[in-house]
Amino acid sequence: MKIRQYVLLLSFSFILAFTSHGQVTPFEKDTDQTATYAETIAFYQGLAKKYPQWFKLTATGDTDAGVPLHVGVLSFDNTFSPELARQKKKLVFFVNNAIHPGEPEGVDATMMLIRDFLIRPEKRDILKNTVLVFIPFYNIDGGWNRGRISRINQNGPAAYGFRGNAKNLDLNRDFIKADSKNARTFNQVYARWLPHIFMDNHTSNGADYQYTMTLIATQKDKLNQHLSEYLQTTLMPKLKTEMKFRTWDLSPYVNFEEKVEGGLMAFPDLPRYSSGYAALHNAIGFIPETHMLKPFPMRVRATYDLMESMLKITNADHQKILEAYAKAVKDVETKTQFDLSWKLDMSRKDSISFKGFESGYKPSEVSGLPRLYYDRSKPYERIIPYYPHYIATQSITKPKYYVVPKAYEAVIERLQWNGVKMTPLAKDTLLEAEYYIIADYKSSPTPYEGHHLNRDVKLEVKSFKRKYYKGDFLIPTSQPAARYIIETLEPQAPDSFFAWNFFDGVLNQKEYFSAYVFEDAAAELLKKNPELKKKLEEKRAAEPAFAASASAQLDFVYRNSEYYEPSHKLYPVARIMK
Numbered sequence: 001m002k003i004r005q006y007v008l009l010l011s012f013s014f015i016l017a018f019t020s021h022g023q024v025t026p027f028e029k030d031t032d033q034t035a036t037y038a039e040t041i042a043f044y045q046g047l048a049k050k051y052p053q054w055f056k057l058t059a060t061g062d063t064d065a066g067v068p069l070h071v072g073v074l075s076f077d078n079t080f081s082p083e084l085a086r087q088k089k090k091l092v093f094f095v096n097n098a099i100h101p102g103e104p105e106g107v108d109a110t111m112m113l114i115r116d117f118l119i120r121p122e123k124r125d126i127l128k129n130t131v132l133v134f135i136p137f138y139n140i141d142g143g144w145n146r147g148r149i150s151r152i153n154q155n156g157p158a159a160y161g162f163r164g165n166a167k168n169l170d171l172n173r174d175f176i177k178a179d180s181k182n183a184r185t186f187n188q189v190y191a192r193w194l195p196h197i198f199m200d201n202h203t204s205n206g207a208d209y210q211y212t213m214t215l216i217a218t219q220k221d222k223l224n225q226h227l228s229e230y231l232q233t234t235l236m237p238k239l240k241t242e243m244k245f246r247t248w249d250l251s252p253y254v255n256f257e258e259k260v261e262g263g264l265m266a267f268p269d270l271p272r273y274s275s276g277y278a279a280l281h282n283a284i285g286f287i288p289e290t291h292m293l294k295p296f297p298m299r300v301r302a303t304y305d306l307m308e309s310m311l312k313i314t315n316a317d318h319q320k321i322l323e324a325y326a327k328a329v330k331d332v333e334t335k336t337q338f339d340l341s342w343k344l345d346m347s348r349k350d351s352i353s354f355k356g357f358e359s360g361y362k363p364s365e366v367s368g369l370p371r372l373y374y375d376r377s378k379p380y381e382r383i384i385p386y387y388p389h390y391i392a393t394q395s396i397t398k399p400k401y402y403v404v405p406k407a408y409e410a411v412i413e414r415l416q417w418n419g420v421k422m423t424p425l426a427k428d429t430l431l432e433a434e435y436y437i438i439a440d441y442k443s444s445p446t447p448y449e450g451h452h453l454n455r456d457v458k459l460e461v462k463s464f465k466r467k468y469y470k471g472d473f474l475i476p477t478s479q480p481a482a483r484y485i486i487e488t489l490e491p492q493a494p495d496s497f498f499a500w501n502f503f504d505g506v507l508n509q510k511e512y513f514s515a516y517v518f519e520d521a522a523a524e525l526l527k528k529n530p531e532l533k534k535k536l537e538e539k540r541a542a543e544p545a546f547a548a549s550a551s552a553q554l555d556f557v558y559r560n561s562e563y564y565e566p567s568h569k570l571y572p573v574a575r576i577m578k
């Protein structure tokens with residue numbers, strides 16, 4: 001580690017000398033500092049002014065901070081629009097920084113990386129086939145909430161922003177529900193560029209171990225198979241080699257149950273998280289997680305090296321990646337079966353070599369009870385179990401079209417921000433389609449990121465005709481955004497709009513009956529409908545509590561009659577199968 005720090009110091013002094021005539025970041029002036037939001041934007045504005053032919057910084061869309069979100073684009077052959085990038089078959093590499101402003105390595109590393117590309121021509125070869133698009137500072141208001149204590153376990157920098165934004169939302173849970181204006185703008189910027197590779201820079205909490213850099217890649221079984229194959233067989237091995245060459249060992253994100261030695265488990269990156277969101281748009285996503293206990297300068301350098309290594313590899317492989325991307329798009333446009341949720345497969349185990357520290361328990365000075373500690377004087381390298389496999393737990397047959405009533409404006413907007421193609425119905429239409437009845441569900445009793453999430457959704461499927469109105473939206477599923485459409489519109493998917501409460505209105509009954517009035521009508525109904533009478537008697541015989549409740553029996557008759565409202569628990573999105 002000491003040698004590494006020495007190399008680090010050398011490389012920084014080199015940069016300082018080199019950039020004495022150029023722009024120097026606050027971090028390079030004092031390696032215990034991370035740039036503020038204002039310093040970051042001013043730095044890029046300086047670069048954009050000095051190198052307008054290669055670098056553009058655009059203020060795009062709203063944020064909760066009330067100032068626009070900035071997006072930087074670096075291209076050495078004048079490819080500054082997504083249309084041009086697609087036309088010229090460029091690889092689009094997208095980086096996001098400061099989603100958690102207390103984890104700021106990406107902010108400083110990206111500033112240096114962009115500057116270095118601009119002032120050092122010999123580095124530019126690795127951007128030959130690539131357009132580098134990045135968000136310099138995503139959670140702006142979180143960044144303004146700057147202090148030195150919110151990440152109590154972290155080893156620097158001296159001051160940094162806060163995880164929550166001004167509404168105390170965690171933006172790395174907001175990619176689907178998009179409660180923040182930041183996420184709305186992000187959805188739109190992302191869907192315009194449709195990157196092939198996406199990277200969202202973070203710092204990790206958790207166990208102590210020897211690695212400075214750990215990495216979450218989009219979970220391989222959730223990622224489209226063509227992209228997944230390239231990720232596993234080519235990109236990851238090359239990345240490990242390239243990082244090793246730059247003196248960094250790379251570990252999968254250290255996600256474990258009780259002890260690291262019990263095995264690492266791949267992280268289930270649901271679409272609410274950045275890399276899971278990227279997978280819905282057919283991109284390979286990465287969440288680098290530097291280790292909080294390593295000195296800040298090392299973490300910044302590792303982040304710089306990881307981004308540069310990834311750019312180098314993906315630029316060289318750009319043709320392969322574009323082919324895999326094209327296959328993935330064709331695949332989601334044409335296939336009929338889609339998985340919706342996954343769980344870790346503990347029955348299949350791989351193993352990895354892991355560089356950890358011996359750990360143990362000793363009496364706590366606080367509670368007197370046993371406490372965990374890591375012994376850094378006892379590093380080890382050991383083979384430990386690794387559980388990288390997930391299996392699908394739910395899948396569906398995709399409809400040809402969904403129809404979403406225009407009344408669900410928040411849903412329509414989100415689909416549109418994500419580039420989903422749709423057509424309004426030209427006139428009122430009676431649609432023969434498949435419909436879901438929400439037969440059962442649970443809601444979380446305490447709020448999570450502003451919502452009481454619905455989960456464990458059980459559905460009944462019924463086919464009938466239902467009226468839709470002029471202006472309701474017909475959404476074909478044969479389009480590149482098919483996965484985004486399906487995983488947000490299928491109510492049983494863990495991050496669907498139903499899960500995030502956009503359809504909760506249908507869960508309550510709107511009309512009811514007065515028992516003393518309905519008694520007579522119910523008696524009449526049972527006379528006319530011997531089938532229903534039989535069902536009632538059977539239920540009474542089988543369930544003593546039911547037999548003892550007059551209101552439950554009356555309700556049973558009501559729910560099985562024509563008086564019961566058809567919209568109760570009817571999921572209002574039609575699935576047109578042919």
Ligand SMILES: [Zn+2]
Pocket residue numbers: 100103202203
């Ligand atoms: Zn984070």
